[in-house]
Amino acid sequence: MKREHRPLQPPILEKGLSQPHYLYREYEPGKSLEPYVACYWTSEFLPGEQTQLHRIVPDGCIDIIVDLRAANVAKGAFVSELMTRFEVIQLTEPQSLFGIRFFSSTVRKFLRYPVSAFHGSHPLLEDLWGSEAGLLVEEMQEAQDIKGKIAIVERKLYSCLEQQISLSENLLQTSMAYLYDANGSLSVKELAEMLCYSERHLRRMFHYELGVSPKELAQIIRFQSMLQALFRTPKDQLTQLAHRYGYFDQPHLIKDFKRYYGIPPSHVFMAGEPKEVRS
Numbered sequence: 001m002k003r004e005h006r007p008l009q010p011p012i013l014e015k016g017l018s019q020p021h022y023l024y025r026e027y028e029p030g031k032s033l034e035p036y037v038a039c040y041w042t043s044e045f046l047p048g049e050q051t052q053l054h055r056i057v058p059d060g061c062i063d064i065i066v067d068l069r070a071a072n073v074a075k076g077a078f079v080s081e082l083m084t085r086f087e088v089i090q091l092t093e094p095q096s097l098f099g100i101r102f103f104s105s106t107v108r109k110f111l112r113y114p115v116s117a118f119h120g121s122h123p124l125l126e127d128l129w130g131s132e133a134g135l136l137v138e139e140m141q142e143a144q145d146i147k148g149k150i151a152i153v154e155r156k157l158y159s160c161l162e163q164q165i166s167l168s169e170n171l172l173q174t175s176m177a178y179l180y181d182a183n184g185s186l187s188v189k190e191l192a193e194m195l196c197y198s199e200r201h202l203r204r205m206f207h208y209e210l211g212v213s214p215k216e217l218a219q220i221i222r223f224q225s226m227l228q229a230l231f232r233t234p235k236d237q238l239t240q241l242a243h244r245y246g247y248f249d250q251p252h253l254i255k256d257f258k259r260y261y262g263i264p265p266s267h268v269f270m271a272g273e274p275k276e277v278r279s
């Protein structure tokens with residue numbers, strides 16, 4: 001997976017969100033884990049006189065989220081689902097989280113189940129890894145700094161890969177590679193022709209593995225590709241971006257942006273520091 005396909009989330013895009021009481025950071029995985037892990041991330045929140053809105057947008061990824069404040073380590077980590085719409089969470093309680101953001105096409109190597117199994121739920125990591133999940137949370141809570149936490153996580157991920165080393169690239173990974181290379185601008189028919197499979201077979205495979213259609217995932221990848229372009233050059237004309245990423249016109253682009261982000265692009269990419277906007 002090419003690093004330019006690393007997905008973006010609002011706390012990175014909206015730099016104005018960084019406050020002393022609310023801090024979100026991302027970290028690169030080791031080189032050999034780049035095809036599987038988009039990034040590691042931390043989110044810290046200390047409540048004061050005001051609450052904090054935390055926005056999450058679809059990015060085509062699945063996260064293992066570790067609660068570093070959990071009193072019960074066996075229940076201190078859970079797995080997110082593959083999101084297809086935005087979510088806004090109002091933070092009110094102290095929070096210290098560590099996340100592992102996996103590309104959905106390869107996460108099965110680590111979770112041992114298809115992503116579709118987690119649709120509509122956030123299963124505990126203990127349900128997938130048994131007692132190993134609690135040991136991971138405990139070690140991470142005891143680590144002195146972020147470097148130590150990442151080292152613990154990567155040892156576990158390398159161990160998972162060693163157990164899966166004989167697995168070759170599958171149809172899902174190849175399909176996702178084509179979608180990323182095309183910035184999501186591929187129809188199901190075009191993708192099926194490139195892979196020499198029927199459209200029906202692709203739709204069944206995507207629903208079984210991810211719980212979403214290839215069309216939905218292509219739209220999410222296109223949205224994330226557009227976010228990357230706006231993040232790099234926020235002064236780009238929306239009309240030009242609409243043409244570049246296969247939208248019918250500027251209103252179509254704005255409609256898609258609001259669908260996945262919850263607010264129009266003008267509220268995110270504007271002069272000065274962006275500010276979080278309530279939905």
